[in-house]
Amino acid sequence: MFFALMRKEIIAHVLSLRFGVTFALFLLLVFASIYVTTNEYRRDQDEAFAVDRAADADLRKIFTEEEKVEDRFYAVFYHHGRREAVPPPPMSSLVQGLRPAMPAAVQITPGNSRYVGRSIEGNPLAGLLPIPDLVYVVGIVLSLLAILFAFDSICGEKEAGTLRLIMSNAVPRDSILLAKWAAGFLVLLVPFLIAVFGGVVYTWYVGALPTDADTLARLGTLLGFACLYISTFFTLSLAVSAVTHRSSTSLFLCLLIWVVWILVIPNLAPVVAKIIEPGYSPLKIAQEKEAVYREIHLRIQRLTLTTGKVSYGKGIEEEKEKLERERTRRLEQWDRFQSDSIDRQKRLAGIFGRLSPAACWTYAAVAVAGTGAESYQAFENASKQMSDDMRKTAESIRPPPQRDVRDFTLDELPRLKLTSVPFARAAEPAVNDLLILAILNVAFFMTAFVCFLRYDVR
Amino acid sequence: MLEIKDLKKVYEDGTVGVDNLNLSVAAGEIVVLLGANGAGKTSTMMLILGFTEPSSGTVAIHGVDVQKNPLEAKKHVAYVSENVTLYGNFTANQNLKFFTRLSGRTDVTEDEYRAVFHRVGLAEKAYYRRVRGFSKGMRQRLGIAIAILKNAQLIVLDEPTSGLDPKGGYEFLEIIRQLKAEGKAILMSSHDIFRVQAIADRVGIMRRGQMLELIERQDMGARDLQQVYLDYMKEEAAGATSAEVG
Numbered sequence: 001m002f003f004a005l006m007r008k009e010i011i012a013h014v015l016s017l018r019f020g021v022t023f024a025l026f027l028l029l030v031f032a033s034i035y036v037t038t039n040e041y042r043r044d045q046d047e048a049f050a051v052d053r054a055a056d057a058d059l060r061k062i063f064t065e066e067e068k069v070e071d072r073f074y075a076v077f078y079h080h081g082r083r084e085a086v087p088p089p090p091m092s093s094l095v096q097g098l099r100p101a102m103p104a105a106v107q108i109t110p111g112n113s114r115y116v117g118r119s120i121e122g123n124p125l126a127g128l129l130p131i132p133d134l135v136y137v138v139g140i141v142l143s144l145l146a147i148l149f150a151f152d153s154i155c156g157e158k159e160a161g162t163l164r165l166i167m168s169n170a171v172p173r174d175s176i177l178l179a180k181w182a183a184g185f186l187v188l189l190v191p192f193l194i195a196v197f198g199g200v201v202y203t204w205y206v207g208a209l210p211t212d213a214d215t216l217a218r219l220g221t222l223l224g225f226a227c228l229y230i231s232t233f234f235t236l237s238l239a240v241s242a243v244t245h246r247s248s249t250s251l252f253l254c255l256l257i258w259v260v261w262i263l264v265i266p267n268l269a270p271v272v273a274k275i276i277e278p279g280y281s282p283l284k285i286a287q288e289k290e291a292v293y294r295e296i297h298l299r300i301q302r303l304t305l306t307t308g309k310v311s312y313g314k315g316i317e318e319e320k321e322k323l324e325r326e327r328t329r330r331l332e333q334w335d336r337f338q339s340d341s342i343d344r345q346k347r348l349a350g351i352f353g354r355l356s357p358a359a360c361w362t363y364a365a366v367a368v369a370g371t372g373a374e375s376y377q378a379f380e381n382a383s384k385q386m387s388d389d390m391r392k393t394a395e396s397i398r399p400p401p402q403r404d405v406r407d408f409t410l411d412e413l414p415r416l417k418l419t420s421v422p423f424a425r426a427a428e429p430a431v432n433d434l435l436i437l438a439i440l441n442v443a444f445f446m447t448a449f450v451c452f453l454r455y456d457v458r
Numbered sequence: 459m460l461e462i463k464d465l466k467k468v469y470e471d472g473t474v475g476v477d478n479l480n481l482s483v484a485a486g487e488i489v490v491l492l493g494a495n496g497a498g499k500t501s502t503m504m505l506i507l508g509f510t511e512p513s514s515g516t517v518a519i520h521g522v523d524v525q526k527n528p529l530e531a532k533k534h535v536a537y538v539s540e541n542v543t544l545y546g547n548f549t550a551n552q553n554l555k556f557f558t559r560l561s562g563r564t565d566v567t568e569d570e571y572r573a574v575f576h577r578v579g580l581a582e583k584a585y586y587r588r589v590r591g592f593s594k595g596m597r598q599r600l601g602i603a604i605a606i607l608k609n610a611q612l613i614v615l616d617e618p619t620s621g622l623d624p625k626g627g628y629e630f631l632e633i634i635r636q637l638k639a640e641g642k643a644i645l646m647s648s649h650d651i652f653r654v655q656a657i658a659d660r661v662g663i664m665r666r667g668q669m670l671e672l673i674e675r676q677d678m679g680a681r682d683l684q685q686v687y688l689d690y691m692k693e694e695a696a697g698a699t700s701a702e703v704g
Contacts, residue, residue, distance in 0.1 A: 004559040008545070015547040161543030165601075168507050168537035169560045169608075170529040457509050 002175045009183030013149070019187060022145050026191040027198075029137050034094060034199030037133045038208045041093035044104070045208075048085035051105045055083035059410055073405045076413070077394045081109035083116070084386070084416035086379060089371045091218055093208040094200070096133040097371025106383045106416065110391035113383045134196070135365045138226045139358050140262060142192065143233040147254045149188050150237035152247040153180045154448075158457060159247055167457045177242070177452050181445065185234055189227060196223065214423050221368045221427060228437045229361040233258070235444035242451040265356035273348035279341030289334050296327040346373070354436055364433035367426055374421045374429070382418045389414035459485050459534075459612050459643035460506065465515035467501055467667070475501035477667035479515070483643045485611060488634065490654045491647040492687060493664035499647035501667065503614050506645070507537055519612055533562065536610040540617040542601030546590035550575065550600055553589055554607065561608040571607070578603045579629055595626040602633055613637060615646035619653060631657050651684050663690055 013019050062080060066072040076082075085105045092099040103115035130136075154177075157163040166176065200219065203209040237254050244250040280288070300323050303316060353359030366372030393414055398405045420426075460483040467475040476498045483489045491499040504510045506517050508528040517524040520534040544553040554575065558566050575585055578599040589597065598618055605613050615634070619627040631653055638644055648654050654661055661673045661683065670690055673683065 001560065001562070004556065008556045011552065012545060012547060161539060161541060162545060164507075164509070164539060165537065165542075165544070165557065165604075166560060167509065168532060168535065169557070170532040170562060171560060172529065458504050 001171060002179055005171070005176060005179035006183045009179055010187055013184060013187040018148060022149070022188070023191040025141070025145065026195045029132075029141055030134070030192065030195035031199050031202075033132050033134055033137045034196075034203060036131055037096055038093045038199075038203045038206060040096075040131060041088050041208045042206065044088040044092075044099075047104060048087040051083065051085035055085070055105075056410075058083070059413070063410065069407050070405045073394075073397060073408070077110055077390065077397075081107050081112075081114075082386075082390065082413050082415075083107045086416070086418065089369070089375050089420060090210050090215060091222075091369035092371045093203050094134050094219075095222070095365050095369035095371050096131065096135070097366035097369060098373065098376045099371055100130065102376060102379060106386075108383065108386050108390055108416070110394045111387055113387045115383075134199075134222075134226075135362055138229060138365075139361050142226075142230050143262060143358065144258060146188060146230045146233035147237045147251075147258055150180075150184055150234045151241055151250045151254045153184065153238050154241040154452060154455065155244050155250050156241065156247045158245060158455075163457050173452055173455075174449065177238075177449055181235065181238055181448075184238075185231055188230065188234060192226070192230070193223070196226075217423050218368055218370065218426075221423075221430075222365055225361065225364050225368065225430070225434070225437070228434070228441065229357060232357045232437055232440050232444070235441050235448065239444040239448040239451065242448040242455060245456070261356040262358045266353050266359040266362070269353035269355075269359065270345070270349040272352050273345045277341060277344045277348055279345060280338065282338070285334055285338045289331055292327060292330045292334070296323050296330075299323055354433070357437055357440055360433035360436050364430035364437075367428075367430045367433075368423075370420050370423075370426045374426060378421055379418060382416055386414050386416050459483055459487075459520060460645060461516075461518040462502070462506070463516050463518075465502070465505060465517060466513045467505055467510065468513045474498075474667045475510075476505060476512075479667070479669050481662065481669065481672070483612065483645050485643050486638055486641045487659045488638050488644040488646070488657055489660045489662060490658040491645070491662050491664055492649075492651065492654060493647075494691060496666075497664040498667035499664055500616055502664075503537075503616050503645070503647065506614055507535065508532065534610050535612045535614060536561075536605035536608040538598070538601040538605050538613065538615045538618050540620055541594070542597040544589045544597065544600060547588060549586050549588055550580070550592070551585050553600065554603060557604040558607045561610075563607065563609065566607060574603045574606050577606070578633055595622050595630075598622065598626075598630060599633075602630070606637070610642075612643045612645065615644065617647050617649065619648065619650060627653060651687060655683050663687060665690060 058080065059076065059082070062075045063072060066075050083105050086103055088099050088102075089097070103117060105116040107114040107116055132140075152159075154163070157166070167173075200209065204211060209215060236257065237250070240253050240257075241247075241250045244253065300320055303319055303323070350363065353363070363372070367374060390413070393412060397408045397412070460481070462479055462481040465476050465479040469475055479498075479502060481489070481502075491497075491502065493499050501510070505512050506519070506524065508524045508531065511525065517531075519531045522531040522534065524531040545556070548556070551571065554571050555566075558571075572582075572585065576582070580596060580599050580603070584592070584596065589600065592600065602615075602618070613634075618634075619630050622630060627650070634644060634646070634657060655678055658678075659675050661678065663670045663673070663686070671686070673686070
């Protein structure tokens with residue numbers, strides 16, 4: 001009986017116009033989004049190779065042109081530095097995440113790193129209307145299609161009068177509900193998986209996605225999350241259709257919830273977090289740090305330039321070092337203050353955002369794909385590490401306080417060690433999102449079940 | 459086959475749908491419920507089918523209490539509504555097969571499906587046509603075909619001939635007569651006194667949920683059924699007017 005019901009549901013869906021439209025949309029949107037993001041990825045990858053090649057050529061040129069070791073040292077470490085390309089994360093061909101926010105390259109000198117933008121000739125509208133990647137398509141379009149598939153599952157059959165005819169047979173209500181859920185979800189999922197499969201095969205074919213076990217695990221988990229997310233909206237619509245008695249009412253309620261979940265909560269979450277945890281703006285922090293620089297600089301000047309004469313001596317040097325240590329401590333304090341404030345804002349935004357399954361899906365997808373905040377943090381850590389390594393290398397070539405510079409080669413210069421976050425660690429923050437989506441699914445199905453048991457089929 | 463005892467249904471808004479109804483329908487018998495809109499005919503049928511719970515009283519089909527064991531009771535009843543609404547995107551054949559499987563019958567052959575389809579007066583060419591394009595009469599016939607294929611002992615029909623043309627109505631009643639001859643118990647509601655008179659073994663006149671009178675077939679000849687019905691309706695109208703004046 002269950003299979004008869006399920007078969008009927010599948011045939012009814014497949015024969016409907018909305019299935020045809022949905023199938024076409026899935027194929028078009030999912031494949032188009034993967035195609036576009038894959039090409040973006042390939043372009044960034046080519047750009048990264050080009051940046052690396054150009055940077056190496058520049059350094060070699062310095063080595064050729066600057067004959068004196070000391071000049072070469074200053075030119076490499078302080079004037080030029082080392083420019084390193086920031087390659088796109090491997091999974092960003094499917095899930096862009098924070099990749100557009102990451103620089104194309106980073107220019108590193110001892111103790112300092114400067115980010116170089118992706119392209120100054122870029123189309124500004126691209127920032128205004130970002131590329132819809134798989135996360136966007138699943139998050140916005142597929143959630144809406146899931147609603148359109150299920151909003152009239154029960155109330156629509158009541159309106160049509162077929163529910164009465166079904167219920168006049170010895171059919172348990174739970175079988176009807178389960179068949180509706182399973183068949184509807186299956187019909188919704190198959191076109192999605194076909195479209196994703198086609199897109200992934202294309203991405204693999206053009207070499208924009210590694211074929212190792214780590215990528216497969218990420219891809220599998222990502223698709224699992226997508227299914228769970230789509231199921232959340234599908235089950236929600238099923239529950240709403242079991243509560244209401246008119247398709248129009250059900251559609252209105254479902255769309256209302258969709259708007260709140262997709263458009264309102266995720267966009268308001270960072271704003272609310274900023275209201276609760278205002279912190280200082282980066283500009284203000286920069287001003288404060290600048291003030292510290294100026295103050296310590298003045299104090300050092302006062303120390304060494306007393307009564308118009310330059311003062312020397314061990315005591316003065318010690319006092320100067322003390323002031324420099326104070327400057328470092330106070331600058332670090334400001335940095336810590338800023339990073340703590342950002343951390344608190346991030347945590348709060350995460351908590352508020354997770355009131356919406358759309359935010360859960362986005363957080364989980366970028367975490368699993370390795371293109372989220374973790375990967376951005378890993379990049380920042382790597383550039384900081386490289387900057388420190390540059391300082392250490394510079395000190396090893398010209399050890400303080402001596403001023404003699406030893407000869408050095410290009411191979412001694414440190415490189416940017418950009419390592420991707422391992423899958424197990426990357427997926428860790430997604431566990432909470434997985435739980436939230438699973439709980440929502442169970443809660444909506446239970447609501448649908450309880451309401452349908454008491455549903456007035458007359 | 460059908461036993462209704464002291465059945466009462468009061469809706470949440472206080473409306474009395476069915477008021478102390480006692481009725482039985484035996485195998486091979488046609489009982490017709492006659493009454494104005496809101497008299498309680500459809501409410502009675504909804505209670506028989508277990509779609510609503512009675513406030514008091516019992517309904518038993520083939521000895522099975524509908525309230526205590528609804529799924530078992532539903533195995534013995536087939537339902538044809540006033541407007542048979544099937545799946546429009548499905549062909550007649552698909553609709554027949556789906557509802558037959560749903561009734562628990564998996565042993566029906568293709569020949570049997572076709573035989574029943576033709577028996578209710580539907581042409582072969584309609585067998586693979588989508589139901590969306592069917593007229594009301596065709597859908598009613600398909601509805602009765604589904605009921606026949608279920609092979610239930612009790613068939614409940616809610617105003618099945620309303621909206622049908624005279625020929626269609628006559629043919630529909632012929633099918634019901636045949637079902638009676640096969641030993642099926644039939645309970646139907648109708649507004650059409652003349653057709654009722656032609657087919658019913660007993661006619662129950664309902665008003666405000668109450669069964670006012672149950673007229674046996676042998677008494678129908680002696681009494682003018684239309685006049686009896688109209689007298690009851692006049693009483694109702696008078697009652698309503700005096701209540702308004704009062």
